[in-house]
Amino acid sequence: MRALHTVLSETASPGALNHKLVAHAVSAASSPQQALAKSKKGKKAKKQSAVAKKPASVSTSIDTDSQLGQSEASEPSTSNSDEFPTSTAASDDIITDISNQTSSETPPDTPSSSTPHEPSALARLCGRSVPDWLIRRAEDLGYGTPTGAQTEALPLALQGRDCVIHAQTGSGKTLTYLLPVLSGIDPKRSSVQAIVVVPTRELGIQVARVARQLAGKGKDQVADEEAANTKKLKSGKIQVMALLDGAGGNRQKIWLKADPPHLVVGTPDRIHKMIEYRNLRTNGLKFIVVDEFDAYPAATRTTGSLNKLLTVDSEAGARQTIFASATVPQHNRAVTELVKNKWARNDLVHVHVDPIQHVPKFLDHRYLVCEGDDKIKSLQKLVERDQPSAAIIFAHDLTERNKRTGETPSVEAVAEALSEGQPEALQPLLLQENARVQKRASIVQEFREGNRRLLVATDLAARGLDLPEVSHVYNFDLPLDATSYVHRAGRTARKPIAGTKGTVTCLVSSKEVFALKRLLNAIRVEGEEIDDT
Template sequence: MSDKPLTDIAFSEFDLHPALLAGLEAAGFSRCTPIQALTLPVALAGRDVAGQAQTGTGKTLAFLIAVVNRLLTRPAMAERNPEDPRALILAPTRELAIQIHKDALKFADGLGLKFALVYGGVDYDKQRAQLQAGADVIIATPGRLIDYVRQHKVVSLHVCEICVLDEADRMFDLGFIKDIRFLLRRMPARTERQTLLFSATLSHRVLELAYEHMNEPEKLVVETETVTAARVRQKVFFPANEEKIPLLLGLLSRSEGARTMVFVNTKAWVEKVARALEKAGYRVGVLSGDVPQKKRETLLGRFQKGQLEILVATDVAARGLHIEGVSHVYNFDLPFDAEDYVHRIGRTARLGAEGDAISFACELYAMSLPDIEAYIEQKIPVEPVTPELLTALPRAPRPAPAAGGEAEAQESIGEIFREAREQRAADEQ
C-alpha cells in the first residue's frame, strides 16, 4: 500500500469493532488517506457527512468502514425483520456498484454481514430472490432497486438506518435525483437515519439535496491545489481528423507495456478505434453501452489481469472504476463536459501513483478545450504533431496472455460487437 498518499493516522486509533479492524489489517489497510482521516471521526460518531474528494482518494473505504462498524456495534431497529436491509449504498453506475461491492468483500467478507448487489442489465430474477432472502447491506443503482421496492413483497427500506449516496453529482447528470428522493422517502426520517453523501464537487444542487434530506450534515472537503490529480502529466495535441488514429498508434508504440485506456465520445468510434488497434497487433477490449454487462465485466477482469493491453471506452467507464496500474489515458476525443475530462484522466495516477493523460483536440471537439482549462484552472501543455509521431515504431514481440486466458484473449473486436448486436436484437424482441 506504499503508493497511497497516507496520513499518520492509523485505523487502530478509531474505536472500531475488533473484527472489522482485523479485516482491514488482513486486507492491508493500516493508515488513513486524507478523506478517511477527515470523515471517519464524524461518520463513526453517527453524524451525517457531505464529503467532497477527488476520485481515487479512498472515499469508498471511508464510507464502507462507517457502514460496517455501525452494523457491528449498534443494535438494529426494534421493528426489523431478519430480511430487511439496515444499510443502503447507492451508486450512479453499474460499474461503480460492482466496484464498491468488491471493495466491501476485501475486508468485510468474514464479518457475518450479508451484502446484496443490485443493478440493471442482468439477472433480474436472481437479484430479486437474493433480496427476498434478506441482506444487511444493499449496494445498488437507483433504477433497478426502485423496481424491487415498488414490488412490496421483495424489499422494504423502512428500517434502513444508514444510507450512502456516492458520486451525487453524477446522480444529477444521469437524471437519478427523482429516484433518489423516492428511495429516501421510504426510509426512516432523516433525523432517525444516518446519511453519508460523497461527490467530486459539492455544487449548489448537491448541497440542496443534502440539506433537504440529511440531518445537519457536516461539510468536509479534502483541499487540493488543482481539480486534477497533481501526479498526472497532461498534454494536448491538435491533429487533423485523419491524423488521429496514426497519432494514437505512433504514441502507443512509444509507450510499450503501459496499461492504457482510450476514451472516445461515440459508440461507433469505439469500434473503429478498437479495430484499428487490433489490426496493429494490440490486445484490445471495449466498454460501451452496446456491450452487454456480463461481457463488460469479463473484459474489465481481463484488462486488470494484463490479458488485454488497451481498453477503449465511452464515458460509461470514466467514473467509479478502480483499475490498478493504468499509466496512460488518451482522450481520443475531448469530452463535451469539463467534469468528464477530470474523471477520465482520474483513471490514472490513482492513490498516489503517476500517470500520463494525452488529449487530441481535433477539428470536431477542440471547442471543448477552453472550458476544460478554465475548469481545471490550468493551461494544458501543447505538443506538436510531427511526421515522426504519425509513424508507429515497430512493435517488439508481445508477451503471451496470462495463464488460463489464452482462448479468451483471442476473441476479436468483431466478435464482441457481433455478440452485442445479437444481444440487443434479442432484448428488443
C-alpha cells in the same frame, strides 16, 4: 491542504467536530509461568525412556488453510464446492457474510497474536469506533495509512454525521464510507440495514468487491465477478448483496425475502423495483450512501427512484446519509439542496478536501494537435512510444450524426484501428453502453486482471472504477465538460500514498485547442503541447 468544512446548521453538539486521534491499545499475552515449566521438566525426562520402548505412533496434522495473497493472508481458503454451494438456493446476488465481532473480540478466521505491535495510522484515526477485526482487514488490504480524504471525513462519518465527501479521484472515498457502514451493522438483525446507491453496474460490482474484501472475502477467492454475482457466499453473519442490472430478478426476490442481506449495493431503478414489489424492506435501514451523487440525471434526483428512496421509502432523520463524489458542481448550492429536498439532516457537513486542487497532483496533462484521419495514426504512435503499463482510450459512442449517416461510432472505429495487425493479446478491449451487461462485466474484469493492456471505452468507464495499474489516459474525443475531464483523468494516478504518476493526453484539432484550454483552466491545470514524433 486542510479540508474546508461547511456546516449547514449548528444543531450538532459542540463536540461533534472533534477530530482527535484515538490510540489503539494492543495487549500482549503473558508467557507461561516459570514454576509450571520447572514442574514439567522432571516429568518429561521420566517419559523419554518409556516412549522409546513403545512402537512409534505418528499423528500428522495437515493444515488445509492456504494463503490468499498478501492482502488476504489471514483468511483460510475454501474449495469451490464450499464457496459456491449447489443447494436449492443458488442466487444472482453477491452475498457475503462476515463474523459477528465486537471491537474486543478476534474473528474466527484471523489467528490471534500474542505479539504486541504499534497501531497503524488508520487504527489511531478510527479509535474504538471501528472493530479490531475490521481494522486488521483494512490493514491487510493495504489501507493502513489513511489518505487526506479519509483523515478529514472518517472522524465525522464515525460520529454518525450526515456528510458530503468531496475529494479527488483515487482518494479512498469508498473505504471512507464502508468503514462506518460495516461498523454500524448489527449482524443479529435479519434486515437490510445499509444501501449503497451507484450510477452504473460496473461501479456496483467494484463497491461490492471492496465490501467483500473488507468482510473477509479476498479477491483471489472469486476469480470471476459474474460467477460471484450468481452465488450466495456464506462464511459468517453480515451479508452483502448486489442488486444490479442483468442479474436474475426472481432469485434476488427469493433471497431478499428468505434471508435479507444487511448491506445492499445497487442502481437506483433496481433498488426501487425491489422496494415497490415489497421484496426489499427499508424499515430497518440505518445507512444510505449515494456514490457519485452528481452523476444522476436531474429527473432521477427530483422525481425519480433515487428521490423516492431518500424521501418516501426512508426518512433522513432515521438514518445516516453519506454522499460522495470527486466533482460537485456549484457545491454550495448542491449541498443546500440536499437538505432542502430532505435527502439529509439539517446538520449535513460538506467535507471538501483540497478545494484548490481539483485533480491529483501526480497527473501530467498533455495535448497533441492533429487533424482528421491523422488522429488514429497519431494515437497509434503515442501508445507505441509511451508503452503504458495499462491505458484507457476514451471516445464517443453513437451520436446523432452517426445515426443519420450510418458512420461507425468513434469508439468502435478506434478499437478496430488499434486491433489491425496486432496479435490477440495486444488487441484492445471495447467497453460501451450497448453491450450486454454480462459482457461489460467480463471486459472490465479481463482488463483489471492485466490480460489486455488497452481499453477503448466511452464515459461508462469514467466514473468510480478503481484500476490502479492504469498509467495513461488518452482522450481521443474531447470531454464534453470539465467534470467529464476530471473523471476520465481520474482513472490514472490512483496510488496517492505511493505517489505514482499518471499521464492524460488529449488529441484535438486546431479548432478544439481553445475549448481544451478552457477545460484545463476550469480545473486549474496547464497542458503541455507535444508532437507524435
